[in-house]
Amino acid sequence: MTNINLYQxxxxxxxxxxxxxxxxxxxxxxxxxxxxxxxxGIKIANWRIAERNQxxxxxxxxxxxxISGDEQINKVVDFENRIDKMAEGIQKNNTRLVLDDVAAExxxxxxxAEYDFSEDGxxxxxxxxxxxxxxxxxxxxxxxxxxxxAVTTEDIKxxxxxxxxxxxxxxxxxxxx
Amino acid sequence: xxxxFLLFPVxxxxxxxxxxxxIWPEISLLRQMNSQYNKDKEILGNIISKKxxxxxxxxNLESNKDKKDFVLSYVPExxxxxxxxxxxxxxATNSSLSVLSISLDKVAQNDPSTEINASNPVNIIASAIxxxxxxxxxxxxxxxxxxxxxxxxxxxxxxxxxxxxxxxxYLDKLERMEIYSKVSEVKISKNxxxxxxxxxxxxxxxxxxxxxxxxxxxxxxxxMKDADYATLTKLGSSFDFAKIEKVRSGITxxxxxxxxxxxxRNNPFVTQ
Numbered sequence: 001m002t003n004i005n006l007y008q009x010x011x012x013x014x015x016x017x018x019x020x021x022x023x024x025x026x027x028x029x030x031x032x033x034x035x036x037x038x039x040x041g042i043k044i045a046n047w048r049i050a051e052r053n054q055x056x057x058x059x060x061x062x063x064x065x066x067i068s069g070d071e072q073i074n075k076v077v078d079f080e081n082r083i084d085k086m087a088e089g090i091q092k093n094n095t096r097l098v099l100d101d102v103a104a105e106x107x108x109x110x111x112x113a114e115y116d117f118s119e120d121g122x123x124x125x126x127x128x129x130x131x132x133x134x135x136x137x138x139x140x141x142x143x144x145x146x147x148x149x150a151v152t153t154e155d156i157k158x159x160x161x162x163x164x165x166x167x168x169x170x171x172x173x174x175x176x177x
Numbered sequence: 178x179x180x181x182f183l184l185f186p187v188x189x190x191x192x193x194x195x196x197x198x199x200i201w202p203e204i205s206l207l208r209q210m211n212s213q214y215n216k217d218k219e220i221l222g223n224i225i226s227k228k229x230x231x232x233x234x235x236x237n238l239e240s241n242k243d244k245k246d247f248v249l250s251y252v253p254e255x256x257x258x259x260x261x262x263x264x265x266x267x268x269a270t271n272s273s274l275s276v277l278s279i280s281l282d283k284v285a286q287n288d289p290s291t292e293i294n295a296s297n298p299v300n301i302i303a304s305a306i307x308x309x310x311x312x313x314x315x316x317x318x319x320x321x322x323x324x325x326x327x328x329x330x331x332x333x334x335x336x337x338x339x340x341x342x343x344x345x346x347y348l349d350k351l352e353r354m355e356i357y358s359k360v361s362e363v364k365i366s367k368n369x370x371x372x373x374x375x376x377x378x379x380x381x382x383x384x385x386x387x388x389x390x391x392x393x394x395x396x397x398x399x400x401m402k403d404a405d406y407a408t409l410t411k412l413g414s415s416f417d418f419a420k421i422e423k424v425r426s427g428i429t430x431x432x433x434x435x436x437x438x439x440x441x442r443n444n445p446f447v448t449q
Contacts, residue, residue, distance in 0.1 A: 024181070028188035035192050035200070042203040049210045056217045063224045068403040076234045077408045078401035079245065080416065082252045085328045085398050086357065087420040095360045096348040119361035126366075
């Protein structure tokens with residue numbers, strides 16, 4: 001059996017206890033120091049930036065408050081707004097052209113008795129026709145028209161002299177006229 | 178001995194925890210505050226720059242007085258009932274139509290935002306709860322604010338009688354008036370009076386006389402009293418006069434000037 005020598009000299013023992021404060025310890029201390037210094041640095045920086053931001057925000061508030069009371073700014077902004085509103089108002093229904101489009105679809109044997117146009121582009125018509133064949137043809141004429149869609153027959157009734165047809169429809173492209 | 182080996186890893190772990198728990202939030206805060214600073218700096222720069230533009234814009238406005246007058250006349254600050262009535266009648270007469278009636282609607286009853294200073298969003302937000310007079314329900318301040326920025330309309334109804342071509346001409350003129358307006362409703366029917374009176378059916382059916390009930394919305398925009406940052410930043414460095422010219426090009430019907438004429442009567446109940 002092989003003998004193992006477990007003897008340790010006192011010098012070696014002393015060396016191992018002293019090495020507790022070696023490189024690892026120093027690095028740890030340095031790291032802790034760096035982290036603490038960094039933390040303190042960031043805290044100070046944040047404090048200063050917060051102060052700087054507050055000063056800037058106060059300056060902005062001052063400038064903003066000066067806007068509403070300034071007569072010249074109000075006048076210029078008012079004029080600019082008015083121009084914008086004017087431009088928005090350009091697009092609108094051309095009611096005369098819509099009326100022309102309706103007239104263009106009225107067939108022979110039918111007469112327009114009532115025309116009702118509303119802002120949302122919906123139209124209601126009361127048409128007087130000679131007979132039911134004309135009524136059918138008149139409905140078809142509006143359904144085939146490119147100027148109108150959603151053509152619905154709302155009522156058909158026989159009057160004293162003719163047949164009354166109530167039609168509902170919408171302008172196909174109500175603003176581009 | 179064991180402590181020696183554990184010291185560095187333990188310190189490292191503690192530092193990592195400290196970094197995550199304390200330092201990283203501070204770094205995030207720092208970045209956030211820096212970003213806020215840059216944004217605020219931009220806002221301030223924008224305000225100063227826009228305020229600098231105001232002076233030149235004002236000079237530009239004063240040197241284009243005709244355009245300024247046109248815009249103020251086209252989009253007036255207040256609803257002018259007298260002007261609306263005068264226009265509806267003037268154009269009808271010009272189109273050889275007879276005016277049977279003219280009536281005006283009160284816009285303020287339908288639009289709660291007009292009861293508040295329409296050009297002052299701050300007042301709208303700061304004001305007490307506003308209720309819709311029609312429904313009695315509370316209105317969201319944001320909705321009020323949006324409404325306040327919109328153009329207001331005063332609706333007028335006119336009933337005219339005349340021939341088909343003349344009514345078409347009238348509609349055309351109404352669409353091309355030198356005032357912000359839109360024709361919102363048109364009802365045309367055969368003259369009912371004539372239908373009742375006329376015994377000869379053949380005669381009435383051939384008649385060209387029609388009655389048209391037309392609703393016209395006249396626009397107006399309350400004067401700006403308290404411009405804010407949002408409106409200021411929308412300003413360009415110069416006015417877009419091309420928009421005015423575009424609107425002008427679509428106008429064929431100028432608005433005549435209304436004059437009250439001489440007034441003062443000895444007996445106001447007697448025609449003199």
